[in-house]
Amino acid sequence: MTRIQAVNDFVVKFANVNGSGSASANELFAKSIIRMGVPVSPRNIFPSNIQGLPTWYEVRVTDQGYLGRRGGVDMMVAMNPQTWDEDVAEISPGGYLFYDNTKPLPKSRFRDDITVIGVPLTEICNAAYSDPRQRQLFKNIIYVGALSSLLDIDPAAIEKLFAEQYRGKEKLLDSNIKALNLGRDYAAAHLDCDIGLKVKPSDRVGDRIFIDGNSAAALGLVYGGATVCAWYPITPSSSLAESFIKYCQTLRVDPETGKNLFASVQAEDELASIGMVIGAGWNGARAFTATSGPGVSLMTEFIGLAYFAEIPATIINVQRGGPSTGMPTRTQQADILSCAYASNGDTKHVLLFPEDPHECFEFSATALDLADRLQTPVFVMTDLDIGMNQRLSAPFVWDDARAYDRGKVMTEEELEAGKTFGRYLDVDGDGIPYRTYPGTHPKRGAYFTRGTTKDRYARYSEEGPVYVDNMERLVKKFETAKSLVPQPLTRPAKKATRNGVLFFGSTSPSMHEALDRLEAAGEHLDAMRIRAYPFCDDVMDFIARHDRVFIVEQNRDGQLRGMLINEGGIDPAKMIAVLHYDGTPITARFIVADIADKLARYNVTPIKKVAS
Amino acid sequence: MTYIAKPKLHHPSLTRNKAGYTRRDYEGPVSTLCAGCGHDSISAAIIQACFDLDIQPHRVAKLSGIGCSSKTPTYFLGNSHGFNSVHGRMPSVLTGANLANRDLLYLGVSGDGDSASIGLGQFAHSMRRGVNMVYIVMNNGVYGLTKGQFSATADKGSKSKRGVINSDEPIDLASLALQLGATFVARSFSGDKTQLVPLIEAAIAHRGAAFIDVISPCVAFNNHPGSTKSYDYVREHNEAVNRIDFITKRDEITTDYAPGTVQEVVQHDGSILRLRKVDESYDANNRIAAMNYSQEHHAKGEVVTGLLYVDPEPQELHGYLHTVDAPFNRLSSRELCPGSARLAKINASLR
Known part of the structure; x- marks a missing residue:
């Protein structure tokens, strides 16, 4: 068996039980690697459930800074008996299985082509703690401790994170450090820590910040001057409104009176939330709602009113898998059509497509300006992948000279x-x-x-x-x-080419990785990231300049492709859909394979086999 | 309706109120509703109330949903901003508008189809939230614009113009408003202006969710024998609990009343509601008793009118939300934007 060997370039997946307190331990694991200067890209894979169902946390360690989902698992931290078999099966050959070996498991439940690392987590935990809740929570910290020894994660980075998190709560700080060391000590004493996956200090993180898109959008709305938030809870958007309230509680309280410079109303449904936004917009306040696809369906009548009566409204759509209730905890870009043309009759709405938390912040603030300037609904089309996962992104920027554009308001x-x-x-x-x-x-x-x-x-x-x-x-x-609207960004190929590719939103990190790999394989494509609808002339020029244009989307029907063909009067034959819509975030592996395959079928140029 | 436009010129001798407006300044274009429609009487009562209270017309925002009743805001307060929203959704639009600028007077106008059927949810939740507004339902028990279908407030056993007997239980919006926490709840009749005008005035002075259910007969589709929302039926079964005098704090109180016959309620703004009791046992400060009274009399086929309930110390949404006194729509980036220095700190905390 050849064990996978990788430094700062591997995927660790944690299989946990929802509600067991694993989320904060897993985040700690990811952050400690970032503190070592190594980029990571974590993703929550979670069910529509509060307690008991399986949940996963996938951490891609990537010195090259590829923040898209990679696919494949180099190390599985299998903490959930319910999903044991599928978790073990998912490990790449030569990979590693980390598990709690307090209770022996038959050999048949393992694989020969992986390295198995057992740590008696329950036993260690039960010996150290008597309180059931402590046992549950600290078991997570103990595995982080053991993993830090195995992967060479700097314990000082973890202890510093603890110190920041538990500032002023010394008792909690001490007990967490104790749990961490229980794991580290066991690993040092009992495990062969010479495994193939290692984290080495690096300097690739730079000044980037680590935040989820929903929080970033919420902060953008605070900076952009939103005063009225009306919302109805719906996954994956709920945390956006909650973050807005949280930020406002510190950033939007009048220092003299202690009164609030914002109002947030949890409405009875999405019809009421958009109604309130429209009422507030009509009356000159900056207002927004955060929702997801099913919410937009309900809002559609009101969106038509706002379009036709010309009332500013900002709608953040954190897209999830549709149709209907669909896949409420999975990601898609499948509301493009339903938002672009929401309403009966002839309508067109402005859509913005942020790629990451940095743009969630920027575009949310911009959306408020655009809604006022254009007196119309403006959608910020984020999705679960950006919204609910922490992502390394460029720091937020605000120009203090920037005044809110209230548009044409007669005084x-x-x-x-x-x-x-x-x-x-x-x-x-x-x-x-x-x-x-x-x-x-x-x-x-x-x-x-x-x-x-x-x-x-x-x-x-x-x-x-x-x-x-x-x-x-x-x-x-x-x-x-x-x-x-935000203009499209182009990434010209290094060699002249008649092939182009269009993409948008959360596809961005995987697309850039795919372009690098296609280029390395000798396949050159000009690329353009569309950042808004209406499509700028540059987009149509880009399509005209190329013989074939791939349009990469995370939906079944190629919604953006259809809009481009329709709005630009483009021959559909040159517009090639690359579609990924199973609810998982699109990967570079998928894009590379699909484009390479399609190019081969079109028999454009001989394709070198692209390694995945 | 009439097709003769109102003359634009005002007679110079028209009386002006303390704000300097004539009664004509509170009117709108001529109504397009049917001649004799109860809704036009309610519009007239709104005009009268606003004139009496010296309200500046442009400081009123009038909002409605869809339906005959929701058309009426066109016909009064022509110098006010109006918003004819979507069917059944006026309450949410009004709530948002109210959040944006707490300084205006919000007048929500709706009908029984708009508020009791398609918009029952929004009606209910705006009452729960205590939105500071006057919410008037012009209640005729019938869909007028679509020609005579029963609405959800039609009484069980009531007969439609086509002879159909309604088998569904009626929704009593006033009872719902009481149960859901409205702090001012009244019922009146479009044919009884002496009762309706002071009720609207009192509702305007009320700082909280004020709801008035006004029975307003539909002359085209629901004014026949067998209807419980006809002029004749309501006149015969009108069971007024009180007659209200609305007194602004400036007015001197001169009349003497026999003890036990008058209940005075001092509102937050200092205005006084003097309730001349028709039923001596009725206490307009008792919400639970009001619900019981209304239900008991409805069971007897009577229409209880008057000020059913008022909370003299109402709370309202802005109070619950602890918002600043300044209207949100006047705040600029100076008040609202935390600035780049603060953002740098936030960035630092996210590394």
């Missing part, structure tokens, strides 16, 4: 001076009319907001030409949006 002074006000009147050709906040002027600027058709002065009208005039202006407004 009391302007109304008093006699400036013409037509709520749906385009005065300067960008398709965006002026609005007034209720209560602005005693005699001027009041209008009636409605979802029915109206003329330029907000008067009810069902006249065909009046209706068409308004609908055409809305198209013009959407054209204006093209220059305001």
Whole structure:
């Protein structure tokens, strides 16, 4: 048997029972490696359950900084008897199995082609602790201790993390360090620690921060000036609203009065949450809701109202697997169509596609500006993979000179001076009319907001030409949006090529890794990351410049591909879908294999076998 | 409806209120509802109440859902911002609007289809939250715009114009409002302006969730014998518990009343509600008793009207949320953005 040998480049997967307190121990494991300067990318794989069902935590240690999911498992920390067989089967040949050997297991439950490392975790724990809850929690810390010895993780990094976490709670600090050392001591005394997987100090983390996308988006909304949050709990978005409240409790309390500079209402359903956002937006406050696909389905009628009545609304959609309840704890990019065209009738909505927590922060703040500027709903299309996993990303940036763009709002002074006000009147050709906040002027600027058709002065009208005039202006407004939304980013191939690839959102890290590997295999593709809808002209130019364009998406039907074909009038034959939608995050391995396979079928160039 | 537009010029001798407005300044364009519609009487009562209370029209936000009743905000307070939202969802839009600017007066107008059927959930939850608003349901027991289907407030046994007998239990919105924590609950009748106008005035002065269920007969589809929401039926079965005088703090109290016949409620803003009791045993500060009273009389086929319940010390959503006094829509990045220095600290804590 050849044991897997790898330094700073391997995958450890923890198989745990939901509710056993493993999450914080596993996070500790990941963070301690980051503190050694080695990038890691962890992912929670969890069921729709609070206690008892299996849950996994997959840590990719990656000195090269590839933060996408890799696939494959080099070491399994098998802590869950329920999933033992599948966990053992998942280990790559030559890999390692770490388990609690307090109770002997028959040989038939193991494999010959892996290295088995047994630690009597329960026995150690029971000898040291008598309280049942302590036994459960510290068992997790003990395995982190043992693993740190096996993998050469610096215990000082772990102790420092403890010290930060338990500042002022010395008793907890001491007991955690004790548990850690129980694991380390056992490993030193009883295990052959010369295994093939090692962590070596490095300097590849830089100034990056480690945070989940939901928290990042919440902070972006605080910085962007959101004052009203209306939400209904739904996985995987709930932690976004909760983070917003948490941040606001420190960042948004008026120092003089102690009163809140924000309001958060947990609504009775998604219809009410979007209704509140629209009411607040109509009345001039920056408001948002966080939801997921099923929530957007419920909000659809209101989204049409906000589009047609032209009311700012910011919606963060943390996408999960659909349709219906679908895969509530798995990731997908499958709400693109349902958000882009949400509502009955002809509508188009602005979508932003962040790639990581850094962009979740930036785009959430930007969405508030765009919603005000364009007077329309703006979606931030994140997903479970970004939203609920901590990810290394560039630090957050805020320019103190940046003022909120409140868009075209007519003031009391302007109304008093006699400036013409037509709520749906385009005065300067960008398709965006002026609005007034209720209560602005005693005699001027009041209008009636409605979802029915109206003329330029907000008067009810069902006249065909009046209706068409308004609908055409809305198209013009959407054209204006093209220059305001985040522009696409290109990554030109190192050699001239007629092949291109488009991707967006959480696919980004795996795509960049895939591009590196394709390039190493001699396959060159120009790449473009789409960051928003409406699609900028650059996107259409990119497609026009290439004979074949791969569109990588995490949904079944190639939703973005369909939109591109439709909006750009593009020949579908040149648009090749690369689709991954089983609920797990897309991997570079998948992208490379799929693109290589398709290129081979198109018989474009001889393909060198690409190692996976 | 009439097609004759209202003249734009006002007679110079029209009386002005303390805010300097004539009654005409509180009107809107001419109503497009059916001649004799109860809803138009309620619009007139709203106009009267706002005029009487010297309210600046532009400081009112009027919101509605969909239906005949929800069309009425067009016909009153033409200088106020209005929002005709989606069917049954006015309460959430109003709640959001209220959060954005706590300084305006929020007037929610809805119907029995809008609030008791499609929007029952939003109605209920806006009451639970204690949104500071006046929520008026123009209740005719029937869908007017779609031509005469029963609504959820139609009484069991009530007969439709087509002769169908309603077999479903009715939803009593006032009882629901009482149970769900509304701090001002009244019922009235569109045909009884002397009762309705002071009730609206009192509701406007109330700082909390104020709900008024106004029985408002539909002359087109629900004003026939066998209907329990017809003008005749309501007049015959109207069981008023009290008659209300709404007194702003400036007004001097001069009239004398026999002991036990009057209940005075001082509201938070100093205004006084003087309830001239029709039923001497009725206590408008007792929520549980109000629920019982309303149910007992409904079982007898009577329509209990008047101020059913008022909490003189109401709480409201902004209080629960502990929000700043300034309206959110006036705050800028100076108040709202924590700034780059703070962000640098946050970044440092995430490494």
